[in-house]
Amino acid sequence: MRLLHTKGGARTSARRWAGITGAFAGDQRPLCRGGGNAVKIRVLSHPERPHADVSDCPQHPFGQLRAPRRGGDRGDRGRRRPHPFRCDGQPLRPQPDRGAAGVRGDPAVDRRLDRCALDGEAGGPHHPRLRQSRRQHHFVPSRSLRTHRPHHRPHPRLRLQGGARVQPSHAAQLFGLHAEEAGPGADHVGESRFRRAEVHPRGPRQAAGGASAHRCLRAGDLARGGWRREGGQHRRNRPGGRRHLRRRLRDLRDKRLQGDHRSDAGGAGKSLRPKHVNSRFPIPVGAVVLDLDGTLLDTVDDLAVAANAMLQELGFEPLPEPVIRTHIGKGLQNLVTRCLAEVTGAEPTAAQVERALAVFEPHYRANLCVRTRPYPGVVEGLEALRQAGFPLGCVTNKAERFTLPLLQQAGLAPYFDLVIGGDTLPRKKPDPLPLVHAAERFGVPPAQLLLVGDSPNDTQAARAAGCPVVCVPYGYSEGAKVQDLDCDAIVASVREVPSLLRKVQP
Ligand SMILES: O=C(O)COP(=O)(O)O
Ligand SMILES: [Mg+2]
Incomplete structure (x- = not known):
């Protein structure tokens, strides 16, 4: 008995070959299975033609015929597909239809694994078209080998739909x-x-107590x-x-x-x-106000230059930029106070702060918009909000005398109908006053004035005024995590804000 494989030929060719070589007599017919471009035939040697083989065939009428490889059939592709659990040297896992495990390298195990099962037998040809059934050769890990997802973890495919609007x-x-x-x-x-x-x-339906479809x-x-x-x-x-x-x-x-x-x-x-x-989304909104530092503009570089120039002039060591970054948000006076406290290790007096502020301001005025840039998505976001018909305002704690030229130089001034600086009103954020004032100016109730901010000052002011508030994650949140801020949503950029809103007429 020979096992031969033909590739590129078909069942017909194999039968023809069998007829030509005379390898079969009488009722001995080649057993051909499969189709397409791969066929396996079992050749039963005729007693009178013991050498019948492809090499004997004078006409050799069809494609490649080859004898099975030494060590067993390795499939029609000429290479054995490694079993996922049978890496070299690794212990083999028990398989339901193949008996006990062993270790590759052990001759007995190798022989068993490499054995060329006859066509129609379990473990037979690996070509998918030759399989007896789909599941026969698949190794299904036993229950104990499956990995279980602990119930306290969310299912990986279970994402909340809705994008950024859903937290x-x-x-x-x-x-x-x-x-x-x-x-x-x-x-x-x-x-x-x-x-x-x-x-x-x-x-x-089930909750209402009706007959369940499943129970x-x-x-x-x-x-x-x-x-x-x-x-x-x-x-x-x-x-x-x-x-x-x-x-x-x-x-x-x-x-x-x-x-x-x-x-x-x-x-x-x-x-x-x-x-x-x-359902909180889309938020019904009549007007939108945005924070400046850390939301619209990345001002930390220029602020750090001015603060360090001030410290140097006062005879102190400069501070690293990440430290200065955590002091931004409650106005320039607070920034100066905290920088002084950082380098002296003590709370500065009012007179010291006043003197330092007088040194700081000229430096900042000279470096107002040197490296300051709008964050990605800001211009598109403002454009889209304007197109959607929202009146826009800028509510910042930065003094008005710096805010207005900064907005001009950064090219954002034309977008805003209203600018409220840290010294425009008697109180600044986190007091609700600037937001209540902005809502009045826009003629909308505070509940319909959205604030886009980056820090606890913004969220506290919004909550105190009763305004909805969304935060950007890239700003200066005074060392707080944006996830810990009490906001309605975190948006990746100002560009995403319009998709959260529904315009209500003021
Ligand atoms: O602290 C500042 O100078 C301004 O901060 P704000 O624009 O984020 O309100
Ligand atoms: Mg800010």
């Missing part, structure tokens, strides 16, 4: 889980990460765990199943994230969105 802290609201409605023992409420139970709350109330079924049957179709759509999850996420994306104004979401007057889901 992890919204999970509870998105999925309709509020402390008062989740019931007693709902220890997961308030966690930013959510578990399976939170992602798949029971649908409205079966018959006694026999209850004895089987309450599901109609184990396995098969009935498990597919049950809550927690993948399909159920996909459908639920689609519902959330399509209907619930559209916001309160979508009264048509659920058909004629009937919203599918439960009342307790608080």
Whole structure:
């Protein structure tokens, strides 16, 4: 018996070859399996033609025929595909259909693994077209070898849809889980990460107490765990199943994230969105104000140059830029005070601050916009906000005498209808006064004035005034993490702000 493989030929060619060489007699027919460009034939030598082989064939009418390799069949591609669990020298994992494991290198194991199983046998040809069935040669790791995802980690494919507008802290609201409605023992409420139970709350039909599509109330079924049957179709759509999850996420994306104004979401007057889901987006806004340092303009380089020139003039060592960066946000006087405190190790007196400020200001005026640049996305964002019809304001703690020329030199002045500096009003951020004033000037209630900021001063002022606030992550948040700021959303850049807003007429 010979095992020959033909490549490039086909079943017909193989049969023809068998006929030509006379390798088969009477009822001995070549066993041909498969098709396409690979075929394996089992040649049974005829007693009178013991040397029948491809090399004997005078006509050699078809493509490459080759004898099986030494050491076993390595597949039609000429190379053995390494098994994922059989790296050299690594212990082999037990396989359900191949018996006990062993170590590659052990001749007995090698022989077993390299054995060329006959066509039709388990472990037979590896070419997919020659497989008896799809699953036969796949190694399915046993239950104990599968890796399990701990339940406290969010599923990797379970991303909240909605892009930047959705923050992890919204999970509870998105999925309709509020402390008062989740019931007693709902220890997961308030966690930013959510578990399976939170992602798949029971649908409205089940919650209403109606007969479930999946639950079966018959006694026999209850004895089987309450599901109609184990396995098969009935498990597919049950809550927690993948399909159920996909459908639920689609519902959330399509209907619930559209916001309160979508009264048509659920058909004629009937919203599918439960009342307790608080959709915050898009935010209804009549006007937008933006912070300057750390939100619109990257001013730290020029501020550091001026601050270090001041320190040098006063006889102190310069400070590194990252230190100066953490002192930006509460106005220039505060910056000077904190730089002095840093180098002297003590709180400076009012007179010392006044003297230092007098040294600082000329340096800053001379370096106002040398290396100061708008952050990426700022110009596009302002442009888009203007196009959407929002009146724009700049509310900063920087003194007005520096703010106005800085906006001019940076090319942002034409975008703003209103500029409020740190000394324009009696109090500055984090006091709500500048925002309340801006809302009045724009003729909108504070709840419809959006502040785009970067620091706790901005978020505190907005919360105190009752304004919505979104933060950019790149600014100077006085050492605080942007994730810790009390804001409605974190946007990667000002460019993303318009997509969060819905224009309301003032
Ligand atoms: O501290 C400053 O000088 C100004 O800070 P602000 O523009 O972020 O309000
Ligand atoms: Mg700022």
